[in-house]
Amino acid sequence: MNLTPEFEKKLDEAVTHYPVSKRSAALPLLHLWQEEYGFISDAAVELVAAKLDMQPVHILELVTFYPMFRRVPVGKHHIKVCRTLSCALGGSHETHACLKKLTAADGDPHGPCTSSDGKYTVEFVECLASCDKAPVVMGDDDLYENVNTEGKAQAILGKYS
Numbered sequence: 237m238n239l240t241p242e243f244e245k246k247l248d249e250a251v252t253h254y255p256v257s258k259r260s261a262a263l264p265l266l267h268l269w270q271e272e273y274g275f276i277s278d279a280a281v282e283l284v285a286a287k288l289d290m291q292p293v294h295i296l297e298l299v300t301f302y303p304m305f306r307r308v309p310v311g312k313h314h315i316k317v318c319r320t321l322s323c324a325l326g327g328s329h330e331t332h333a334c335l336k337k338l339t340a341a342d343g344d345p346h347g348p349c350t351s352s353d354g355k356y357t358v359e360f361v362e363c364l365a366s367c368d369k370a371p372v373v374m375g376d377d378d379l380y381e382n383v384n385t386e387g388k389a390q391a392i393l394g395k396y397s
């Protein structure tokens with residue numbers, strides 16, 4: 237995989253922030269990678285590991301442990317629906333189904349569902365730390381609470397049109 241010189245420089249610069257042990261740069265490099273490419277590919281795992289003198293399996297452990305890292309590409313806008321207890325009881329499965337219907341997102345109901353135009357990915361996630369305002373949705377980096385009607389779901393999507 238060929239990286240742009242600018243992106244390679246960005247990665248190398250991030251590593252310099254951890255002079256004691258460059259292994260500590262693993263999470264920052266993965267975040268930078270995901271910001272640049274949208275997900276962490278096998279090539280990314282290999283490259284980050286090589287840059288930090290680590291075994292790829294140790295990078296893969298981080299990628300698969302932390303739910304904010306994605307292993308597959310997602311749409312331009314990532315809509316995350318909390319499915320943990322409070323939100324599940326508050327109707328998050330209905331909210332998820334509604335958002336899927338409104339965006340025509342398709343795919344494995346337990347994984348990311350992406351619209352055919354690549355504009356939206358709708359996905360269940362675990363607790364978004366706003367449990368008393370269930371059901372809770374994140375649109376890209378924005379938090380939306382009490383998303384319990386189709387109108388509210390529609391309004392959220394309208395912000396990303």
Ligand code: FES
Pocket residue numbers: 318319320321322323324362363364365366367370372
């Ligand atoms: S259970 Fe949904 S935000 Fe915590």
